[in-house]
Amino acid sequence: MARPALPTSTPGPAIHQLAARLRRLPPSCGPVRLIGVDGHAGSGKSTFAGRLAEALDGAPVLHLDDIASHEELFDWTGRLLTQVIAPFRDGRTAHCAAYDWHSRRFAPPRPLPAAPVVLIEGVGAGRRALRPYLACLLWLDVPREEAWARGRARDGEEQREFWDGWVRAESRHFAQDPSKPYAALLVRQLAMGYEVKAGPAGGHRPDPDVTHGE
Structure with a gap:
């Protein structure tokens, strides 16, 4: 799945x-303070995570597109727990083998440091198996049909068949293992910048009354 280029604009006040x-x-x-950035495909998670990482002085970002594969769109929990969570729990640098969606194979492992804050972004970042290890779960609050339309427009006609399969797989995943109800904060993109509000998960958020925009 194509991922947009990292943003070059300066993060705004809300971020x-x-x-x-x-x-x-x-x-x-x-x-590690592991921060999950979840939401529907096409909702802008990668762009937001890039801006948040910049505001966090270059915090590492793990993209779940690098963990998933054509054969395992969502069945990557074991690989993530082994390659990332287990080393982090021991205070060690993780080593992740990123998937190449064009060649359909995993590249050699590359380091992911156990930094004070690490962002993990992608569909399923707030899944049940990962939530015990998250310091905070953020949800990009874009309706799924709108997000999917953005993603399809971004990836073009050549990815139509892939997107048809993805939509079915994502729908099944969130039906069985929803993330949004457990999000501490909801992130909404504005015409200029972002708005961050308290999410459905009462009591598990950095500030009980956080509401700010830019």
């Missing part, structure tokens, strides 16, 4: 305020 709150959270996976 800087969010970054400051995330830094104050206690570690959740060894020494």
Whole structure:
């Protein structure tokens, strides 16, 4: 699945305020504050995560598109727990083998440091098996049909067959293992910047009354 280029614009006030709150959270996976960025495909998770990582002074970002594969769109939990969560719990650098969606094979493992804050973004970042290790779960609050339409437009006609299969797989995944009800914060994209509001998961958020925009 194609991923947009990392943003070059400066993060706005809402993202800087969010970054400051995330830094104050206690570690959740060894020494790491693991932050999940979930939402429907096409909702803007990669772009938002890139801007948030910049506001966090270059925090590492793990893209779940690198963990998934054509054969395992969502059945990658074991690989993530082994390659990332287990090393982080021990305070060690993780090593992830990123999947190449064009050659359909995994590249050699590359390091992912156990930094003070690490972002994990992608559909399923807030899944049941990962939530115990998350310091905070963010949900990109874009309706699924709108998000999917954005994704299809981004990837073009040559990816239509892939998207047809993806939509079915994503629908099954969230029906069985929803993330949004467990999100501490909802992120909405505005005409200029973002708005961050308290999410459905009461009591598991960096600030009980967080509401800010840019």
